[in-house]
Amino acid sequence: MAGMQIAGSLSSPPDGAAVIDPVYRQIRDLVYKVSGMYKSEEKLYLLVGGCERRMKQVGTKSPRGYWEHLTAHPSRDGELRQLLNELTIGETCFFRSQPQLDAVRKVILPELAADKTRQITRRIRIWSAGCSTGEETYTLAMNMLEESTALLKGWTVEILATDLNDRSIEAANTAIYGDYALRCTPEYFKRKYFSVVDDKKLQVRPEVKKLVSFSRLNFQDDSRMLFMKSMDLVFCCNVLIYFDGPSKSKVIDHFFTNLNYGGYFFLGTSESLLNLNDKFHLVHFPGAIAHWKPSLGGGKP
Amino acid sequence: METVPRWWQAMTSSLAPSTVNHIRERVKQIETLPTIPAVFLPLLNLLNLPIDQVKLEEVVKLVSYDNTIAAQCLRMASSPLFGLARAPESIKSAVISLGLRKVETILLTCCMGNVFSVKDWTIDPTNYWRHSLGCAMVCRKFSEKLAASDGDKAYIAGLLHDIGFLVNCMTFSKEFAAAMEHASTQQVPLEEAELATMGFCHCDTGLALAQKWRLADDMLQAIAYHHHPERSHSAQPLVALVHLSDLLCRMRNLGYGYYERRRVDLAHDPAWAILANEYQALEQMDLARFSFELDEAVGEIAALVDIIFGTSHKE
Structure with missing residues (x-):
């Protein structure tokens, strides 16, 4: 019982x-x-x-x-x-996966910040691949802003967000959201990073939008995929599920190439790479799984 | 000083002499640990026998000594994790539906909840039992995926692996409280915090208890070396299996109730290589799916802990 x-x-x-x-x-x-x-x-x-x-x-x-x-x-x-x-349907919302965000802020960012070779450029590049209407992208941006006065003080954060659908990108640029998209958003973030449009809608503030650039991209477009270089983190949630085996494998290979050594690739919380790529290491963080591109030398970062 | 057992000397050889003296004093207290309940060891021995030598009547007779355990066992047998749609009416019918081995492991699990009357739980008892039971389940499931022969032994090894925490609660409660505090504020693994603050860890104290109970060697190895399977002298695949299952539980909401700030790369852990050497099936394993399946069991494990251990830790 x-x-x-x-x-x-x-x-x-x-x-x-x-x-x-x-x-x-x-x-x-x-x-x-x-x-x-x-x-x-x-x-x-x-x-x-x-x-x-x-x-x-x-x-x-x-x-x-x-x-x-x-x-x-x-x-x-x-x-x-x-x-x-x-x-x-309806899966997209702000703060969809807190364990993923925890992994980024508590484990990965300290790792990147401690990496001596990265301290020269002091730059972090994140790709929100298949960003839909921007909820995941802005969630990442807000969390990066939270770290900008501590761990990432003096660092440049660039977030590239792409989607196949023009209308989604338009909506993402407008950045106005209702209750449903905001259902998992902590009050603290609502107050700090949104302005009120009316009693039902909030808009993402300019300082958050400044971190992000949206553009249209088809994952099947090989030449443009090659152009997405030097990423530290790639997020691609509920997009690859629509690809057949060979195309999925090809896109994953692209992501691997797009990432810096020591970078991480996140899928949706219950999504698997289905062993389609053996170069990534499947790694666990508390409550979250990611795919790690080993550092040069293959060991720990 | 002469009474200090040889294993303790071996275990503490890497520590500073002053620390060793301090621990030696405390070792004497381990001698006052509770004795294992009458049913537990005979049951464990039955598990080590080939299945055709175990008589159903013996198991039923053993269990009939303790009505509480029998009742808990029947409730546990009806949990979705064990696959029966409704509670069997007797231990005998449970054995018919589930098989003798499964019922033995269920009985051992129920015994565990009644072994310890820990008065001052330094560690959250619910977290402790959820982790132990979760690890036991994962060990069994992992064995099945590998087509390893002894899933039931793996289950018991998983159930017992962290038994040293209970010893810590009883004999080193102040020191262990400090270690717990250190672990949760620094968000580091508990064994790391124990070594940093106490100079020894639950693997050492667990081994002490397991030796006192004269558990079989493979259980000793799992208890003593589950954080370093490569150091175990025997039963390495079993110890490696417990190690990986332990890590997986801690990464999938069956840990010790605080955020462990760490990244775990199971397939590149030395334990993985030990297992891969033994079981070819490991290569084909879908680790992501295995993790998702573990998530499904979390709610059920919580419910089982309430059934089996609920009364004992409220004392």
């Missing part, structure tokens, strides 16, 4: 979610195998919800029937893409 209570408080699944058709676990495994996105047992109800919405669209009533759509139907690739869309 205690088990049910705790599981409930962690994820608030809808009533009656205890019995889940085993086919959904098959779908979960398929989604993982194809995209690298893992829906854990406690988030399985989200996957069930997403599947049910798609089942209505394609006109099938049973999970087994939907499984056929995903695996045997001629339009299976397209359907899988639609399902991935369903699964990532």
